[in-house]
Amino acid sequence: xxxxxxxxxxxxxxxxxxxxxxxxxxxxxxxxxxxxxxxxxxxxxxxxxxxxxxxxxxxxxxxxxxxxxxxxxxxxxxxxxxxxxxxxxxxxxxxxxxxxxxxxxxxxxxxxxxxxxxxxxxxxxxxxxxxxxxxxxxxxxxxxxxxxxxxxxxxxxxxxxxxxxxxxxxxxxxxxxxxxxxxxxxxxxxxxxxxxxxxxxxxxxxxxxxxxxxxxxxxxxxxxxxxxxxxxxxxxxxxxxxxxxxxxxxxxxxxxxxxxxxxxxxxxxxxxxxxxxxxxxxxxxxxxxxxxxxxxxxxxxxxxxxxxxxxxxxxxxxxxx
Numbered sequence: 001x002x003x004x005x006x007x008x009x010x011x012x013x014x015x016x017x018x019x020x021x022x023x024x025x026x027x028x029x030x031x032x033x034x035x036x037x038x039x040x041x042x043x044x045x046x047x048x049x050x051x052x053x054x055x056x057x058x059x060x061x062x063x064x065x066x067x068x069x070x071x072x073x074x075x076x077x078x079x080x081x082x083x084x085x086x087x088x089x090x091x092x093x094x095x096x097x098x099x100x101x102x103x104x105x106x107x108x109x110x111x112x113x114x115x116x117x118x119x120x121x122x123x124x125x126x127x128x129x130x131x132x133x134x135x136x137x138x139x140x141x142x143x144x145x146x147x148x149x150x151x152x153x154x155x156x157x158x159x160x161x162x163x164x165x166x167x168x169x170x171x172x173x174x175x176x177x178x179x180x181x182x183x184x185x186x187x188x189x190x191x192x193x194x195x196x197x198x199x200x201x202x203x204x205x206x207x208x209x210x211x212x213x214x215x216x217x218x219x220x221x222x223x224x225x226x227x228x229x230x231x232x233x234x235x236x237x238x239x240x241x242x243x244x245x246x247x248x249x250x251x252x253x254x255x256x257x258x259x260x261x262x263x264x265x266x267x268x269x270x271x272x273x274x275x276x277x278x279x280x281x282x283x284x285x286x287x288x289x290x291x292x293x294x295x296x297x298x299x300x301x302x303x304x305x306x307x308x309x310x311x312x313x314x315x316x317x318x319x320x321x
Contacts, residue, residue: 006224008192011139014047043070045236049064050062053078062075075105083123107140110142112145114148118152125158149174161194196225284296
């Protein structure tokens with residue numbers, strides 16, 4: 001599998017990143033033993049980079065897999081914290097629950113926040129810089145869907161790694177076109193930022209166009225890693241075989257794929273609109289439902305199936321299956 005240094009960070013990474021979001025409670029909610037098994041499979045197959053986040057709630061199976069295999073990958077995590085104290089708590093939680101002495105990359109988790117993220121979360125950035133100075137974080141990053149935020153990161157010395165959304169359809173990009181996001185990423189890459197691409201499969205919408213979608217990123221070229229979510233050992237095997245360059249469909253058939261979908265249980269939804277706060281792709285609106293009153297509606301063509309909206313719903317009316 002391809003390996004290289006992540007920009008100017010000095011961190012050596014594999015091209016394929018194990019995305020830990022789908023196995024957690026925001027999506028598949030895989031039982032702990034099964035989640036641990038999937039992460040172990042990835043480590044044992046040579047994936048040297050795992051991406052997680054505070055709100056994914058997947059720290060424990062990652063820690064267990066590391067302990068059981070004795071393999072220590074690069075780990076990135078993220079937090080939506082905006083103040084110094086909130087981010088400090090997030091860093092300490094990650095160090096404790098992952099059972100590591102150092103976090104390789106810690107991102108500002110700011111999917112829908114545009115250029116104002118750097119002023120609104122100045123306290124959080126200061127905290128990450130302090131922990132980097134202490135040697136408890138190796139690199140500070142920005143995870144975003146926003147073209148404007150990616151453009152602003154170019155000139156900020158505080159940001160070592162950019163984790164932008166990019167896919168062949170341009171699905172989920174905020175504040176610009178696919179081409180504008182590509183240009184913003186290219187500028188960051190050219191000044192030495194580490195680049196990790198998210199949503200290359202557009203939240204599994206492009207799962208049946210896997211090769212075309214991954215090769216689009218590879219042909220673009222201005223990146224170091226591609227994060228792909230995985231929930232079964234079979235998915236791990238397929239992804240590793242593909243990224244190794246030795247995929248033989250006769251030996252490693254594609255795993256059974258069932259399109260995920262997010263939907264609203266109208267009988268439970270009260271139309272409060274809280275879910276809109278958690279939607280990173282602008283896929284939710286409040287409309288007249290089939291039942292009485294206003295209800296949340298999820299546009300399947302815009303939804304990236306991240307599951308973030310589920311944590312904002314006080315009625316537990318949203319399901320991602």
